[in-house]
Amino acid sequence: xxxxALYELKKLLRDSRWMIIFxxxxxxxxxxxxLVALHEPENILVGVYNRNDNEYSSQLxxxxxxxxxxDVSEFGSEQYLRDEINGDKLKLAVIVDIEKGKYxxxxxxxxxxxxxxxxxxxxVEAILDAFDDKSAxxxxxxxxxxxxxxxKNQEIAFYSDSEKSLEILGTTITSLGLPExxxxxxxxAVSEVKPNFxxxxxxxxDISRLxxxxxxxxxxxxxxxxFYASAVIxxxxxxxxxxxADTAITEERTVGTFERFFVTPYRKYxxxxxxxxxxTVLDLFLATTILLSMILLFDVSFGPYWLxxxxxxxxxxxxxxxGILISCSTYTIAxxxxxxxxxxxxxxxxxxxLFQPESMHPVIKxxxxxxxxxxxxxxxxxxxxxxxxxxxVWQKLLFASCFIPIFLFGAxxxxxxxxx
Amino acid sequence: MGDLIIKVDNLTKVFSAGNVAVNSxxxxxxxxxxxxxxxxxxxxxxxxxxxxxxxxEPSNGSIVIDGLDYTRDQQTIRSNIGYVPQRDxxxxxxxxxxxxxxxxxxxPYNGDRKNRIEKILKKVDLWDSRNTFVRRLSGGxxxxxxxxxxxIHDPKVIFFDxxxxxxxxxxxxxxxxxxxxLKEHSAIVMTxxxxxxxxxxxxxxxxxxxxxxxxNGKPKEITQGFKAKNLHEVIVKVAKEGDV
Numbered sequence: 001x002x003x004x005a006l007y008e009l010k011k012l013l014r015d016s017r018w019m020i021i022f023x024x025x026x027x028x029x030x031x032x033x034x035l036v037a038l039h040e041p042e043n044i045l046v047g048v049y050n051r052n053d054n055e056y057s058s059q060l061x062x063x064x065x066x067x068x069x070x071d072v073s074e075f076g077s078e079q080y081l082r083d084e085i086n087g088d089k090l091k092l093a094v095i096v097d098i099e100k101g102k103y104x105x106x107x108x109x110x111x112x113x114x115x116x117x118x119x120x121x122x123x124v125e126a127i128l129d130a131f132d133d134k135s136a137x138x139x140x141x142x143x144x145x146x147x148x149x150x151x152k153n154q155e156i157a158f159y160s161d162s163e164k165s166l167e168i169l170g171t172t173i174t175s176l177g178l179p180e181x182x183x184x185x186x187x188x189a190v191s192e193v194k195p196n197f198x199x200x201x202x203x204x205x206d207i208s209r210l211x212x213x214x215x216x217x218x219x220x221x222x223x224x225x226x227f228y229a230s231a232v233i234x235x236x237x238x239x240x241x242x243x244x245a246d247t248a249i250t251e252e253r254t255v256g257t258f259e260r261f262f263v264t265p266y267r268k269y270x271x272x273x274x275x276x277x278x279x280t281v282l283d284l285f286l287a288t289t290i291l292l293s294m295i296l297l298f299d300v301s302f303g304p305y306w307l308x309x310x311x312x313x314x315x316x317x318x319x320x321x322x323g324i325l326i327s328c329s330t331y332t333i334a335x336x337x338x339x340x341x342x343x344x345x346x347x348x349x350x351x352x353x354l355f356q357p358e359s360m361h362p363v364i365k366x367x368x369x370x371x372x373x374x375x376x377x378x379x380x381x382x383x384x385x386x387x388x389x390x391x392x393v394w395q396k397l398l399f400a401s402c403f404i405p406i407f408l409f410g411a412x413x414x415x416x417x418x419x420x
Numbered sequence: 421m422g423d424l425i426i427k428v429d430n431l432t433k434v435f436s437a438g439n440v441a442v443n444s445x446x447x448x449x450x451x452x453x454x455x456x457x458x459x460x461x462x463x464x465x466x467x468x469x470x471x472x473x474x475x476x477e478p479s480n481g482s483i484v485i486d487g488l489d490y491t492r493d494q495q496t497i498r499s500n501i502g503y504v505p506q507r508d509x510x511x512x513x514x515x516x517x518x519x520x521x522x523x524x525x526x527x528p529y530n531g532d533r534k535n536r537i538e539k540i541l542k543k544v545d546l547w548d549s550r551n552t553f554v555r556r557l558s559g560g561x562x563x564x565x566x567x568x569x570x571x572i573h574d575p576k577v578i579f580f581d582x583x584x585x586x587x588x589x590x591x592x593x594x595x596x597x598x599x600x601x602l603k604e605h606s607a608i609v610m611t612x613x614x615x616x617x618x619x620x621x622x623x624x625x626x627x628x629x630x631x632x633x634x635x636n637g638k639p640k641e642i643t644q645g646f647k648a649k650n651l652h653e654v655i656v657k658v659a660k661e662g663d664v
Contacts, residue, residue: 003525007514014513014553256509260569263473263503264526265495 004266004274009281022244026236026286030293033232048074049081229300230380231353233308234315236290238373239344241283241316245323246340248275249415250333268412275324276408283316303383307390311383314401315376321407328415347373372400423451425577425607426472431481433467433631441467443631444481449577449624454599454608456618456625456639458651460659464631465611466506466581472609473503473579486576499527502570502578502606506585508562510569512555516546519554520569527573536572544568544598560591567598571606578602580610584617596621615651629658 013019050061065072075081249271252258261271287309294300302308323340330336348354350367351374360368368374375396382388426449433442442464449455457465470476472483474494483490488497510519520537529536541547544564554562563583570578580599584592592614599608599621612618618625619639627635627642635642639651646654 003522007518007522011511011513256505256507257511259475259505260503260509263475263498264523265498266526
């Protein structure tokens with residue numbers, strides 16, 4: 001088996017074109033993802049309608065218009081503003097309704113078209129809601145569905161996706177003209193809130209008494225990209241490792257060496273484990289390259305490097321064993337590629353990377369709960385974003401690792417050494 | 421009569437679509453004999469060879485190789501046979517030496533493995549190219565390497581599937597020389613489309629048409645039986661009858 005693994009590795013590494021593509025693709029993909037996601041949003045189309053046109057509300061509108069990164073237009077008609085946001089022509093619509101001298105009733109209504117997470121307004125709404133009854137009513141009316149889905153655990157988690165939305169929030173608070181102590185308290189809350197925060201309810205859906213609290217012990221200086229970076233590391237390693245191994249056996253069938261191999265006393269496990277060992281070595285390189293790219297190029301906020309590396313390596317190894325399973329169960333290279341594409345994109349959809357578990361069909365949610373990559377993504381996020389350690393995630397890693405022997409055993413069952 | 425090494429009884433292969441590729445054939449092969457399987461395209465030659473080489477599962481019938489039953493002792497049989505497939509089936513990014521080594525490792529061998537590889541490479545005239553990548557070999561050299569891999573463990577039976585196909589006359593002649601040398605130690609079962617090759621090399625042969633044996637014996641006996649000048653005419657006749 002050692003010889004099979006050694007020569008498998010030699011075969012791959014001596015293919016210079018293959019080697020170049022294998023070595024640079026993680027770097028290229030990380031660079032693309034980083035440049036797409038890391039850059040702060042700019043020229044966000046924002047529409048503002050000043051309902052009361054008084055000193056306070058004008059001050060707020062002005063501060064919003066002065067904010068860099070926003071492309072703010074003031075609307076003369078509230079209905080027109082609503083039409084524009086509903087027609088997807090604005091990223092954010094702000095309706096300012098502040099009455100002179102009644103700061104406690106000050107209301108700022110923000111409609112989020114929910115299509116652009118960079119300017120998610122939920123964070124803004126949530127904080128304002130917690131301090132005045134009118135906006136609390138607004139929350140009740142407008143985001144009741146959202147709250148219902150979260151409130152089950154008496155704990156509501158709202159996600160603010162970017163620093164931009166927090167900046168808007170900070171400006172808004174200052175403009176309200178609240179008493180200094182209250183403003184200071186709010187600003188303090190905002191400064192502590194990084195992209196992750198949660199609202200907790202103490203008396204079952206009494207929105208007016210929602211308290212804004214900082215979420216679990218989040219890492220410092222987490223940016224928008226950091227949240228996605230954790231999942232991206234896992235998904236990139238899965239993608240590359242899976243595609244690396246998915247034609248391992250079918251290529252041998254195509255070339256004819258498969259037939260020659262099995263006319264010898266070699267057994268199925270020699271071929272499967274030999275290849276697996278070779279791919280495991282390459283997976284070490286793969287995990288290292290992806291992590292180094294993330295750290296050196298984008299200064300991504302990570303937990304302990306060894307633990308991040310371990311999760312990336314396990315992700316790659318599980319994916320490699322899955323690739324071998326696919327390769328053993330298919331007969332041509334085209335079949336293998338199609339099958340692995342199906343598997344990868346299924347995982348992409350089902351692991352909760354694109355869609356939140358709350359929106360999943362109950363059956364899909366159960367399936368998602370059995371996928372190793374769901375656990376690996378969650379473990380990676382917990383390590384990088386929540387300052388958790390090995391003791392917090394080891395069960396997830398163990399669960400995911402158990403799929404390596406399961407996939408390899410499945411591969412040996414499905415590998416047909418003979419034609420029928 | 422010589423020492424029997426292969427005994428095939430009522431061997432049948434039916435593919436999943438119901439296509440009968442080999443229809444209840446029986447024959448015997450002796451040690452140190454070159455045994456040919458001839459026939460027109462699609463007659464079932466390669467299917468027979470692949471079943472003998474444990475590549476393909478027979479649907480029915482029995483195969484005994486060196487006293488070992490195919491169904492019970494496949495793993496032991498594999499240690500005693502060598503197989504040269506129609507395609508070279510080599511790893512292009514490994515050297516000549518490495519290609520032999522990766523397959524040789526599968527076999528139990530008590531002697532010095534390096535000496536054995538050296539001996540075989542010299543025998544097939546590839547010693548000087550031992551560090552050459554296979555992708556740089558000529559067709560004739562690749563075929564000789566393919567043979568070297570098949571005989572590295574000194575098998576009792578070697579199966580050749582159209583081994584000289586696509587080679588120039590010089591390369592073919594070299595392969596013929598090799599086959600004659602190998603015959604001293606092993607029985608050889610070969611399929612070929614070249615009738616001159618069969619006449620030159622085969623001690624005994626069978627002619628297959630539509631999965632059945634229609635002639636069995638020495639090349640000259642078969643030629644006389646068909647009242648033909650040579651095996652080429654025999655095959656043409658067989659093919660025409662098959663078309664009718």
